[in-house]
Every structure is written in structure tokens, then in C-alpha cells.
Amino acid sequence: MGSKQQNIVILTGAGISAESGIQTFRASDGLWHNHSIEEVATPEGFAANPSLVHRFYNERRKQLHDTDVHPNAAHHALAKLEREYDGKVVVVTQNVDNLHERAGSRNLIHMHGQLDKARCNNTLRSYQWLNDLDESSVCECCSKAGNLRPHIVWFGEMPFLMDQIQQMLEDCDLFISIGTSGQVYPAAGFSKHAQICGARTVELNLDDSETSATFDQSIKGLASSIVPEFVEQLLAVK
Ligand code: APR
Numbered sequence: 479m480g481s482k483q484q485n486i487v488i489l490t491g492a493g494i495s496a497e498s499g500i501q502t503f504r505a506s507d508g509l510w511h512n513h514s515i516e517e518v519a520t521p522e523g524f525a526a527n528p529s530l531v532h533r534f535y536n537e538r539r540k541q542l543h544d545t546d547v548h549p550n551a552a553h554h555a556l557a558k559l560e561r562e563y564d565g566k567v568v569v570v571t572q573n574v575d576n577l578h579e580r581a582g583s584r585n586l587i588h589m590h591g592q593l594d595k596a597r598c599n600n601t602l603r604s605y606q607w608l609n610d611l612d613e614s615s616v617c618e619c620c621s622k623a624g625n626l627r628p629h630i631v632w633f634g635e636m637p638f639l640m641d642q643i644q645q646m647l648e649d650c651d652l653f654i655s656i657g658t659s660g661q662v663y664p665a666a667g668f669s670k671h672a673q674i675c676g677a678r679t680v681e682l683n684l685d686d687s688e689t690s691a692t693f694d695q696s697i698k699g700l701a702s703s704i705v706p707e708f709v710e711q712l713l714a715v716k
């Protein structure tokens with residue numbers, strides 16, 4: 479398992495939030511099963527039909543206030559790792575929910591954006607946004623309706639903080655991927671990049687992903703059980 483001062487980068491995807499009651503994207507009953515990606519998750523879709531796109535993300539945002547939706551044992555385990563591990567731990571999430579931060583993770587990058595924020599298309603300023611968003615919503619920066627969009631990275635857009643992530647992948651000793659199908663780039667390429675730069679790579683996922691075979695180690699199971707177990711192993715190393 480190595481020494482206790484390793485530099486760890488953890489990539490998470492929808493699978494880590496599945497047991498908290500948030501749908502994944504590509505399961506047979508997943509989010510993309512009922513929706514057209516082009517209509518609700520591209521800049522072109524937003525330009526063509528903003529109210530449809532707002533409705534789609536308003537529904538998702540409402541889930542963040544759902545009293546049944548809580549961080550699960552996997553989110554809590556990663557927050558504990560950040561608190562108690564001697565080395566550096568950063569979580570890079572593709573998820574737009576707020577479950578990592580609710581569990582206590584602080585060294586966290588939301589590379590695909592955040593449901594609980596809106597962004598002005600004009601000034602690019604982002605705002606905490608917990609209510610419904612629509613075409614009449616007014617941003618503080620322009621005091622004008624119609625400029626705000628969900629703070630979400632859509633298909634065809636560049637994920638956030640890629641330079642910083644790239645550097646972290648090059649510097650890490652251990653790369654861990656949790657609950658992601660490995661179908662969406664650039665995140666799907668992170669493990670290979672980290673591995674080429676010398677990191678050990680471990681995948682924790684329910685099923686085989688597109689990239690399972692390329693990891694040094696692949697552990698199958700529910701995130702709520704395999705993530706806490708793996709974290710305890712890391713913390714047990716002296
Ligand atoms: N525990 C562990 N893994 C799980 C669990 C669970 N309880 N439930 C599902 N999984 C796994 C699935 O086996 C699958 O491999 O999580 C993965 C989820 O895959 P996707 O639905 O494709 O989600 P993700 O990989 O996060 O999608 C990447 O694509 O749609 C875009 O921008 C969106 O961020 C998203 C990106």
C-alpha cells in the first residue's frame with residue numbers, strides 16, 4: 479500500500495452518489511435514458527430551448543434539498559481520509575451535487591460544475607443559487623434578466639481547472655477512481671495520465687468500466703462498502 483505520506487488524487491463519478499438516491503447517467507434507468515443529451519446538456523440545446531434546460535436542472539437542484547438525500551458512507555470515508563491522512567488528498571469530482579462538501583471534503587474540485595451555482599453568461603461571475611432558475615432570473619452583476627445559466631459544464635465545453643488537475647495528476651503517487659463509467663473525456667483519461675507519470679492506479683466501481691483493464695488494481699462492489707474499506711487500509715499504513 480506504500481507509505482502514509484503519499485500524494486493522493488481521487489476522481490469520483492455518479493456511482494459514488496447512487497446510494498444517496500441520485501441517479502447515475504448511463505444505467506438502464508439512468509438520467510440519460512429519459513433525456514436527450516443534445517437538448518439538455520449542450521450550449522446549442524440551451525440556446526435553442528432555455529426553458530427546457532432550466533426545468534431539467536431545476537429538477538436536479540431540488541434533489542439537493544430532498545431530506546432523503548444525504549452523503550453516504552463513501553463520501554464520509556473520503557472526508558475522513560482528507561482529515562486523517564498524513565499525505566495530501568484531493569477529490570476531483572465529475573458530480574454536480576454537493577454531497578462531498580456536505581460530508582466534509584474541503585480539498586475538492588468540481589470539474590463539471592455545481593448544481594447549486596448559476597453563472598452569468600456575460601461576466602462569467604458565478605453565484606450560489608439554491609432556488610429555481612429561469613429566463614426571468616436576474617444576475618447582480620448586470621442587473622438584467624436572461625444572462626444566467628446553470629453552472630454546469632455541458633458536452634462540448636472545457637471542464638474547470640484542467641491545468642491544476644493536470645499538474646496534480648503528474649505529481650500524485652496514488653490515483654483512485656470511484657464510481658465512474660470511464661466514458662467521458664478528459665476525466666476518462668486521468669488514470670492513464672497519472673500512471674504514465676508514475677502513480678499507482680486503483681479503480682473502485684460496481685461494474686467493469688471502459689477503462690477497468692488499464693488500472694493497476696480494480697475492486698468491484700458498492701461504493702458505500704468498498705470505499706470505507708479502502709480508506710481504512712490507507713489510514714492503517716504506518
Ligand atoms: N457504487 C459504485 N459504483 C457504482 C454504484 C455504486 N453504488 N452505482 C453505480 N456505479 C457505477 C456504475 O457501474 C458506472 O460505471 O458508477 C458508474 C456511473 O457511470 P455514469 O452513469 O456514466 O456516470 P459518470 O461516469 O459519472 O458520468 C461522467 O458524463 O453524463 C456526463 O457530465 C456527466 O459527469 C458526468 C459524466
